Amino acid sequence: MTVTLADVAARAQVSPATVSRVLNGNYPVAAATRERVLRAVDDLDYVLNGPASALAAATSDLVGILVNDIADPFFGIMAGAAQSQIGGPEGAGAGRAGGEKLAIVCNTGGSPERELTYLTLLQRQRAAAVILTGGAIEDPGHSTAVAAKLAKLADGGARVVLCGRPPLELPGGGGGVAAALAFDNRGGARRLTEHLLALGHRRIGYVAGPVERTTTRHRLEGHRDAMDAAGLGGVVEPLTVHGSYDRQSGYDATLELLRREPELTAVVAANDTVALGACAALRERGRSIPDDVSVAGFDDLPFSADTMPALTTVRLPLYEAGARAGRLAMGREAAPPGGIASVPAELMVRGSTAGPRS
Amino acid sequence: MTVTLADVAARAQVSPATVSRVLNGNYPVAAATRERVLRAVDDLDYVLNGPASALAAATSDLVGILVNDIADPFFGIMAGAAQSQIGGPEGAGAGRAGGEKLAIVCNTGGSPERELTYLTLLQRQRAAAVILTGGAIEDPGHSTAVAAKLAKLADGGARVVLCGRPPLELPGGGGGVAAALAFDNRGGARRLTEHLLALGHRRIGYVAGPVERTTTRHRLEGHRDAMDAAGLGGVVEPLTVHGSYDRQSGYDATLELLRREPELTAVVAANDTVALGACAALRERGRSIPDDVSVAGFDDLPFSADTMPALTTVRLPLYEAGARAGRLAMGREAAPPGGIASVPAELMVRGSTAGPRS
DNA sequence: CTGTTAGCGCATTCAC
DNA sequence: GTGAATGCGCTAACAG
Numbered sequence: 129m130t131v132t133l134a135d136v137a138a139r140a141q142v143s144p145a146t147v148s149r150v151l152n153g154n155y156p157v158a159a160a161t162r163e164r165v166l167r168a169v170d171d172l173d174y175v176l177n178g179p180a181s182a183l184a185a186a187t188s189d190l191v192g193i194l195v196n197d198i199a200d201p202f203f204g205i206m207a208g209a210a211q212s213q214i215g216g217p218e219g220a221g222a223g224r225a226g227g228e229k230l231a232i233v234c235n236t237g238g239s240p241e242r243e244l245t246y247l248t249l250l251q252r253q254r255a256a257a258v259i260l261t262g263g264a265i266e267d268p269g270h271s272t273a274v275a276a277k278l279a280k281l282a283d284g285g286a287r288v289v290l291c292g293r294p295p296l297e298l299p300g301g302g303g304g305v306a307a308a309l310a311f312d313n314r315g316g317a318r319r320l321t322e323h324l325l326a327l328g329h330r331r332i333g334y335v336a337g338p339v340e341r342t343t344t345r346h347r348l349e350g351h352r353d354a355m356d357a358a359g360l361g362g363v364v365e366p367l368t369v370h371g372s373y374d375r376q377s378g379y380d381a382t383l384e385l386l387r388r389e390p391e392l393t394a395v396v397a398a399n400d401t402v403a404l405g406a407c408a409a410l411r412e413r414g415r416s417i418p419d420d421v422s423v424a425g426f427d428d429l430p431f432s433a434d435t436m437p438a439l440t441t442v443r444l445p446l447y448e449a450g451a452r453a454g455r456l457a458m459g460r461e462a463a464p465p466g467g468i469a470s471v472p473a474e475l476m477v478r479g480s481t482a483g484p485r486s
Numbered sequence: 487m488t489v490t491l492a493d494v495a496a497r498a499q500v501s502p503a504t505v506s507r508v509l510n511g512n513y514p515v516a517a518a519t520r521e522r523v524l525r526a527v528d529d530l531d532y533v534l535n536g537p538a539s540a541l542a543a544a545t546s547d548l549v550g551i552l553v554n555d556i557a558d559p560f561f562g563i564m565a566g567a568a569q570s571q572i573g574g575p576e577g578a579g580a581g582r583a584g585g586e587k588l589a590i591v592c593n594t595g596g597s598p599e600r601e602l603t604y605l606t607l608l609q610r611q612r613a614a615a616v617i618l619t620g621g622a623i624e625d626p627g628h629s630t631a632v633a634a635k636l637a638k639l640a641d642g643g644a645r646v647v648l649c650g651r652p653p654l655e656l657p658g659g660g661g662g663v664a665a666a667l668a669f670d671n672r673g674g675a676r677r678l679t680e681h682l683l684a685l686g687h688r689r690i691g692y693v694a695g696p697v698e699r700t701t702t703r704h705r706l707e708g709h710r711d712a713m714d715a716a717g718l719g720g721v722v723e724p725l726t727v728h729g730s731y732d733r734q735s736g737y738d739a740t741l742e743l744l745r746r747e748p749e750l751t752a753v754v755a756a757n758d759t760v761a762l763g764a765c766a767a768l769r770e771r772g773r774s775i776p777d778d779v780s781v782a783g784f785d786d787l788p789f790s791a792d793t794m795p796a797l798t799t800v801r802l803p804l805y806e807a808g809a810r811a812g813r814l815a816m817g818r819e820a821a822p823p824g825g826i827a828s829v830p831a832e833l834m835v836r837g838s839t840a841g842p843r844s
Numbered sequence: 845c846t847g848t849t850a851g852c853g854c855a856t857t858c859a860c
Numbered sequence: 861g862t863g864a865a866t867g868c869g870c871t872a873a874c875a876g
Contacts, residue, residue, distance in 0.1 A: 132853060144855095145855080177852085179854095184854040
């Protein structure tokens with residue numbers, strides 16, 4: 129039924145071992161023999177059996193990319209970029225049996241359990257590498273469990289890379305993590321709020337993400353840093369509302385902010401998607417942007433430049449970071465010193481922020 | 487070094503076969519024995535070896551989801567929905583070794599070669615199922631190659647499901663495809679253009695997607711149907727510009743349309759993302775929306791309701807379709823009659839369309 | 845209900 | 861440079 133390596137060997141009149149060698153290209157094989165084998169492969173339309181190969185070699189060609197929400201372009205862009213470095217830009221011999229890696233993205237949906245489950249599944253598949261993207265969940269128990277899994281994964285030979293996620297803060301260090309690319313969420317958030325303060329805003333509301341996420345905490349800390357420096361630290365707590373990283377949450381939270389402080393002149397959102405919801409809520413309440421209320425986001429997703437008015441936000445080089453993570457996972461790029469690199473965040477000032485009405 | 491099934495068996499004082507049985511849960515095992523085995527699994531922190539298991543069972547627990555562009559929420563939403571039906575909403579025994587499927591998404595980037603490569607890789611991994619999302623490429627050679635691959639995949643026991651992609655139009659039929667969920671792109675597009683015509687528009691430009699895609703063709707056909715019915719068939723050809731499915735393309739194409747017809751009163755875009763680009767171009771040329779020019783999109787992505795003005799578009803039930811595809815792939819839902827189901831498209835009239843200036 | 849016996853298809857030692 | 865054995869870790873018949 130299904131054609132095996134032995135069939136190819138028979139047709140090419142060589143031993144199975146030789147076929148294996150030409151397919152993996154790791155051993156010297158005479159050019160003539162190689163030709164013959166490759167022809168047999170094509171003739172028979174042979175496809176290597178991944179599981180068998182993985183079993184014998186004790187490693188597979190799978191590279192897992194974990195994302196919190198695949199429907200969110202924030203993750204989609206990073207995952208796509210990483211994948212572009214992994215799937216291999218062959219294009220040639222499309223259907224052959226070569227040694228390309230298979231980049232696969234796994235959607236945790238932000239659930240700690242699913243994150244762990246996927247990690248286990250990847251471990252079970254003997255994945256060659258694992259890339260974890262986006263903020264981590266800050267529950268101590270979960271962090272420990274994840275760290276343990278990552279250590280085991282690394283133990284089993286998998287290269288572990290963090291992208292847009294801070295390094296594991298654990299006694300004993302990185303636990304097998306090859307590299308961590310951490311976004312400068314805190315610095316970006318600080319500069320964003322500083323921009324608003326410079327425009328003259330004082331009553332600034334903050335729509336934060338889920339409480340237990342590193343991303344949420346770091347961005348909020350940056351905001352607080354700026355507010356503290358301006359002597360407005362007291363405003364932060366009462367004018368901060370937490371929610372999830374989606375549009376609805378931005379909408380709801382903004383209405384709540386308006387209830388708490390009708391004289392609000394600016395809203396800083398956890399990310400661009402949330403900012404969209406904030407805009408909707410403000411408009412519904414009759415506030416014009418930016419004349420009545422300024423709005424700012426984070427991430428600089430593609431649509432952010434096209435809203436009306438265009439969204440002031442903090443640009444994160446998602447594509448570049450994802451691509452780098454992909455290369456790191458493939459071992460095609462040296463890890464940064466200390467295994468940790470900070471990815472800069474750039475303030476993008478656009479039309480959605482302006483000075484407050486005097 | 488690495489703990490195997492045999493180790494677990496030894497510790498639980500049973501045979502390897504019994505351990506396998508409790509792990510797979512397919513065979514009756516005495517409750518007491520099962521307990522003992524599970525305890526041993528936990529004690530030893532055992533993780534099943536996927537490749538070995540797949541080799542022996544001649545099937546793996548991998549389910550592949552192919553998408554054209556992972557950074558596009560259109561695909562992200564479908565993929566996430568499908569995955570939600572596959573990853574299994576367990577949550578319990580997070581780290582265990584159970585029989586969950588691993589849903590993995592593969593990003594083809596719209597490249598025919600990569601599509602084929604991924605299909606081969608999935609075949610190599612002996613995937614349990616494969617879901618192909620979004621429009622297909624219409625090159626005859628490629629279609630044949632894909633059909634052949636799918637047939638082989640199906641032959642090897644994989645369940646193949648099409649989501650948002652029309653059934654294979656090949657002599658000999660579906661070639662192993664278990665089910666196809668086809669969006670009513672044509673009908674949706676027709677109703678959208680009818681809406682514009684009813685408002686009084688006549689000079690309607692169309693920003694189409696890449697030429698060789700089924701989605702592009704069907705949407706364009708729907709548009710043409712409506713135009714023809716209104717006796718405006720002659721306008722379609724000169725006022726259609728092709729591009730890719732991204733914002734930049736919408737921007738460029740719209741400028742081109744304005745060059746061709748400065749008196750344009752409406753622009754229909756291939757999808758919402760493209761519509762965003764169209765809006766940007768129109769604004770830049772001093773046209774206000776919808777007073778000077780109406781704009782319409784397709785898909786109804788989450789951001790579409792939040793643009794200013796809100797985008798008139800055609801809603802596709804992406805999440806529902808993706809989830810259904812996931813269930814179909816898992817064999818948890820019966821295939822529709824004939825293996826084909828049409829997914830309805832709903833016109834969403836919002837602020838970006840209005841009657842033309844008289 | 846449980847143990848025993850064989851491979852699954854391939855990557856590797858070794859010899860030659 | 862190539863062939864011949866051996867085993868990776870597990871599942872699937874069979875017995876019992």
